Amino acid sequence: MGERRRRKKRRKGSTGNVSETHVSVSEGEGENSSLMNALESANRILYGTPNDDQNTSTPIATKPSVEVNDDIRQQICENTKMLNMILQKLHILDEIQAKLLRIDSDVTSIKQQVSEVTNKASKLEHSVTFISDTIDDIQKHGGVNAIRNKLSVVEAKTTDLENSAQNTHSRLSDIENREVDVQAVRNVISKLDCEMKRHSTMIEKKTQTDERITGLQYHTMKMNLVFTGVWGESRGENTEQKLRAFLMNELDIDYHIEFVNIHSFGRFQRGKPRPIVARFIYQADIDAVLEKANWLRGTPYRIHRQFPAAMDERRRSLIPVMKQFIEDGANVKLVRDRLIVNGQVYDPDSYDCEPTEPMNYARAVQSGANSREESDPIR
Incomplete structure (x- = not known):
């Protein structure tokens, strides 16, 4: 009985050592897990498990001797220590390798910095040379x-x-x-x-x-004629009879002329004749009266066509120019509000003549056969 107890204690002690060794190896490195698994399998084959010892009441007669087991355990412990040392050294080697890589990177960076410093030094040398040359030039000048x-x-x-x-x-x-x-x-x-x-x-x-x-x-x-200066006027007189008597006595027109209307216009003043407007029916009668209008030169009587106010104003502005052209011997006609000079329409921009003093409008209309617009047909 005493021998069995001693064997059980030894097995428990060896099992505890192997377990501690397994823990240290697993903490060291996960790469040797397969080796530790093999050692544990060998331990179970040699010693069994604690549960098997407790459940078995008969002594183990087939196990090897105690001396052999001690040698194996000792060898396993030594191998475990050796593995732990190897793992520690491998870990140290890994750290050394990482440090070498960092050193290599630092060396590369230092080389780059040295190259940059060399370039800067070269540029500084060129700058110094340029400054030296500039100073020499300055001293020369x-x-x-x-x-x-x-x-x-x-x-x-x-x-x-x-x-x-x-x-x-x-x-x-x-x-x-x-x-x-x-x-x-x-x-x-x-x-x-x-x-x-x-x-x-x-x-x-x-x-x-x-x-x-x-x-x-x-x-x-266009069918109207204006007669001015026809005797004195009195209230209630017959204007048509007065005009017909004028045509008979002054123009020797003894035939009957058809009129549409005859009336005087302007402000009435006793003893002063107002202009008379006669509207003719036939153009032949107008032409006959205008042909004999030249007989009235030197008399207070005047005969001319009636025009709208705007056209009459333009005609009045052309009278001085027409007089100037007549004195120069030009062939002049006043048609409506246009002055025809030698067959061309008068344009103030194309002629250079200074107008003389204005003349009487009715007299200017009747001055000369060439100046009478009545010779042109009415348009």
Whole structure:
């Protein structure tokens, strides 16, 4: 019994040692797990498990001797220690390898920095050479005093430029402040431009309308003749009889002329004749009266066609020019409100003549056969 107990204690002790060894090996490195598993399998084959010893009541007669088991355990312990040492050294080697890699990276970085420093040193050497050459040139051309003088000139110019920049900045500030006013003025100008265009269009349309109205008025008046200076006037007199007596006595027209209407116009003043407007029916009667209108030269009587006010105003402005051309011997005709000079329409821009004093309108119409527009057919 005493021998069995001693064997059990030995087995338990050896099992504990192997377990501790297994723990240390597993903590050292996971790569030797297969070797530790083999050792544990050998331990179980040699000694069994603690549960097997407790459940077995009969002694183990087939196990090897105690001396052999002790030698194996001792060998296993030595191998375990050796493995732990190897693992520790492997771990140290890994650390050394990592440090070598870092050192290699640091060396590469140092090489790059040394290369950059070399390049900078080369550039500095070139700069020093350039500065040395510049100093030599400066010394050849007058030295530091010349440089100081040039620097003084540069400083003065710089000051002037700064002052100019300040003035420009202030002007720009004023312009920016006035930008709103300028924009408002632009808006007003734009509105005025639109209004001017609109008024120009309206004026153009009005001019066209006035021309049409003047043309219509002319066509309504083209059969009218105006007689001025026909004796004194009294209230209640018969204007038609007065005109027919004038045609008989002054123009020797003894045949009966058909009139549409005869009336006087203007303000009535006793003893002063007012103009008489006679509307004819036939153009032949008008031509007969105008042909004999030259008989009235030197008398207070005048005969002329009736025109609209606008056309009559333009005709009056052409009378001085027509007189000038007549004195120069030109062939002149006044047709409506156009002056025909030698077969061409008179254009003030193409002629250079100074008008003389204005003459009586009715007298100018009747001055000379060439100046009478009545020779042209009415259009």
